[in-house]
Amino acid sequence: MRALIVDDSSFIREYLRHLLDRMGVACEEAVDGSDALTMLAAAQSFDLMLLDVNMPVMNGLECVKALREARVPIDLVGGTSMGGILGAGVAQCWSVEELKERFHAAFVEAKPLRDYTLPFVSLVSGRKVSRLLRKDCGDVHIEDLPLTFFCVSSNLTTGHCMVHRRGLLWLWLRASVAIPGVLPPVVHKGEVLVDGGTMNNLPVDAMRELGIPMPRTQNEIRTSGGRYEVDFDWWPELDLIGEADGLGKYVPEGADRSATLAAIRAEKQREAHLLQVRREIIRWGWPEANNPRRLAALLLPAIARAQARRAPTG
Numbered sequence: 001m002r003a004l005i006v007d008d009s010s011f012i013r014e015y016l017r018h019l020l021d022r023m024g025v026a027c028e029e030a031v032d033g034s035d036a037l038t039m040l041a042a043a044q045s046f047d048l049m050l051l052d053v054n055m056p057v058m059n060g061l062e063c064v065k066a067l068r069e070a071r072v073p074i075d076l077v078g079g080t081s082m083g084g085i086l087g088a089g090v091a092q093c094w095s096v097e098e099l100k101e102r103f104h105a106a107f108v109e110a111k112p113l114r115d116y117t118l119p120f121v122s123l124v125s126g127r128k129v130s131r132l133l134r135k136d137c138g139d140v141h142i143e144d145l146p147l148t149f150f151c152v153s154s155n156l157t158t159g160h161c162m163v164h165r166r167g168l169l170w171l172w173l174r175a176s177v178a179i180p181g182v183l184p185p186v187v188h189k190g191e192v193l194v195d196g197g198t199m200n201n202l203p204v205d206a207m208r209e210l211g212i213p214m215p216r217t218q219n220e221i222r223t224s225g226g227r228y229e230v231d232f233d234w235w236p237e238l239d240l241i242g243e244a245d246g247l248g249k250y251v252p253e254g255a256d257r258s259a260t261l262a263a264i265r266a267e268k269q270r271e272a273h274l275l276q277v278r279r280e281i282i283r284w285g286w287p288e289a290n291n292p293r294r295l296a297a298l299l300l301p302a303i304a305r306a307q308a309r310r311a312p313t314g
Contacts, residue, residue, distance in 0.1 A: 004039065006030045006063065007052040016050055032056060033063030040072065053086060061086070065096040076148040080196030084151035084176040088137070088169060091149035106132040126183045130174050137170035145169070151176040152196035156185070159217055162193065181229075213237055213303070225273035238306035239279035242299070279309060 003025050005016045017027045028044070030036035032055040040046075053060035067074065079087030089099040110132055142149055143166045150165045153175040164172035175186035175193040186193045219233035221241075232242030271281060282302045288294040 001047045002026045002028070002045070003048040003050060004028050004030060004036060004044075004046040005050045006033065006036045006055070006060070007050070008032055008055045009052075012052070033058030033060060033066065036063055037066055037070075040067075040070075053083065061096050061099065064090055074147060076150075078150045078152070079176075080152040081177050081179070084196065085133075085173050088145075088149060088151065088173055091145045091147040092140075093146045102136055106136060126174075126178070129177070129183060130170070133170040133173055137168075137173065140169045142166055142169050142172065153178070153186070153193040154196055154198035155191055155193055156198075156217055157191040159214060161196065215242060221274060221277060223273040223276050225269065225276075228270055228274055230274065233278075234303075234306070235278070238303065239309065240302060240306045241274060241278050241281045243281060243283045245283045245285050280306065 001024075003020055005013050005020075005027055006029075007013050007016070008031050013029050017029070020027050025048070028039065028046070030039055033051075034057050036049070036051075037058070051060045051063060058066075064074075074090070077087045077091040079085070086099065086103065089102065094102070110128070142151075142164060149169075150163050151172050153162050153164065153172065154160075155162045162175075164175070171186065171188075175188070176196045177183065178185050178194045180194050180198060183195075213234060215232040215234045217232060219235075220227055220229050221233065230241050231244045234240040234242070274281060280302060282298055284295060284298050288298055
């Protein structure tokens, strides 16, 4: 299989190439839609295109329009979060102009994230987003779309990603876009589903391969300094917290030095409060999350220390 990664971020391209290399997929890279079309015009064929939406020169939707005009067949469309919603429009064979109009009306003019609520579960109630998705999608089922389509959500109950290929389109798009803390999750058959991008930062499959005990994900912990949500919590089995890290997790994009230092101080304070109720915090980034050996080098010694602390003495 050959894949074409189209993204203006070199970091994202490198990350996706790393994932696909592990699967034995040959990759080429393009920095925008125009670059991708140039490669296709040079008689290069690909089985898979991973296409970003927001890019300079030519964005993802303009690239889709050009592919259609060139009669390049699109057999299957998939996406997660907002990419899932745009992908659903492509799978319904909407024109790019219609897709832009619908998206602008639903997510810009209608301001769906303005239905604020008491933030017990999320910042907004989510009713407006659900209503807008139902309006655009109606009672259409995924399996009845003109093009084969799937979207992805993260199942916090099982710790797995869920790929939705059948069922009500609007419902699974709503689950795929349920950003934790912003929109409430979708609860289906007793399982909690959130934004499909959530599990990308939580290497549950890699942990399972390593034989590491399954933690509670996105768990809230009460401390004397307040309540904090952590990525992984091995409790009560182990006094251990795991955090999938990245600078953007703590420091807003474009933050100045003062805001950056404030964010670092806040995280240090959060860590001090968490260590009042857990014995150890381990942190990792994408390089470890996508390399089982590097992840094992971090996790296994920490697991061993935690197990030794809990072993009976005497």
